[in-house]
Amino acid sequence: MADDCPKSDDVMHAESWEQRYVEGTTGWDLGGPPPALVALLSGLEGGPRRVLVPGCGNGHDAVAWAKAGHDVVAVDYAPSAVLGTRQNAEAAGVEVDVRQADLFALPADLDGTFDAIWEQTCYCAIHPSQRDAYVEVCGRVLKPGGRYHGLLWNHGQPGGPPFDVTPDDVRARFAAAFELESLAPVAESVPSRANEFLATFRRPA
Numbered sequence: 663m664a665d666d667c668p669k670s671d672d673v674m675h676a677e678s679w680e681q682r683y684v685e686g687t688t689g690w691d692l693g694g695p696p697p698a699l700v701a702l703l704s705g706l707e708g709g710p711r712r713v714l715v716p717g718c719g720n721g722h723d724a725v726a727w728a729k730a731g732h733d734v735v736a737v738d739y740a741p742s743a744v745l746g747t748r749q750n751a752e753a754a755g756v757e758v759d760v761r762q763a764d765l766f767a768l769p770a771d772l773d774g775t776f777d778a779i780w781e782q783t784c785y786c787a788i789h790p791s792q793r794d795a796y797v798e799v800c801g802r803v804l805k806p807g808g809r810y811h812g813l814l815w816n817h818g819q820p821g822g823p824p825f826d827v828t829p830d831d832v833r834a835r836f837a838a839a840f841e842l843e844s845l846a847p848v849a850e851s852v853p854s855r856a857n858e859f860l861a862t863f864r865r866p867a
């Protein structure tokens with residue numbers, strides 16, 4: 663995946679990500695939801711959630727949430743990712759509200775409207791200097807009691823993207839505004855993603 667990503671300095675620009683989609687060098691794209699999301703969805707209790715998928719890429723995860731009956735908003739700032747998500751949602755016969763937007767400048771109408779955030783390969787794709795701002799965005803868009811679910815990759819390599827994510831890093835960054843509900847290695851990762859963990863943080867009610 664590293665070879666397919668924009669260079670570290672370019673990671674904050676939509677054009678760099680868009681270029682990857684145009685070239686078809688999207689090694690991060692699993693072509694479907696990861697096993698950890700399939701397991702999460704099958705174990706969820708209660709009614710449908712309103713879910714945000716930031717950095718949605720081609721929207722496989724957003725489509726999986728929508729197919730499971732949830733109300734999904736998917737955000738990406740690369741135009742081809744937005745198009746890919748729309749096409750995948752249409753092919754699956756589900757509704758996904760797809761927004762082309764910078765996740766650090768989300769429209770105010772999204773504030774406080776989500777029960778859940780789901781992401782993979784977004785926290786590791788943004789520049790580490792943006793991580794605190796990312797956590798602030800999560801706190802702003804979630805309802806009180808809402809949950810952030812991150813499938814995060816502790817690959818242990820220097821540089822990026824993908825930038826390494828450690829359990830200590832996310833625990834520390836989410837600590838000020840969230841309660842940690844769970845953080846554990848995932849049982850099943852795709853072979854190219856060893857050492858993933860799933861973290862769930864809850865915005866206090």
Ligand SMILES: C[S@@+](CC[C@H](N)C(=O)[O-])C[C@H]1O[C@@H](n2cnc3c(N)ncnc32)[C@H](O)[C@@H]1O
Nearest residue numbers: 679690717718719738739740764765782783787
């Ligand atoms: C490594 S890709 C992962 C895509 C998707 N999560 C997946 O697993 O297939 C990272 C995605 O995040 C998007 N992205 C990065 N920074 C962003 C930002 N500030 N606002 C919106 N999207 C962003 C990129 O355009 C890219 O589609």
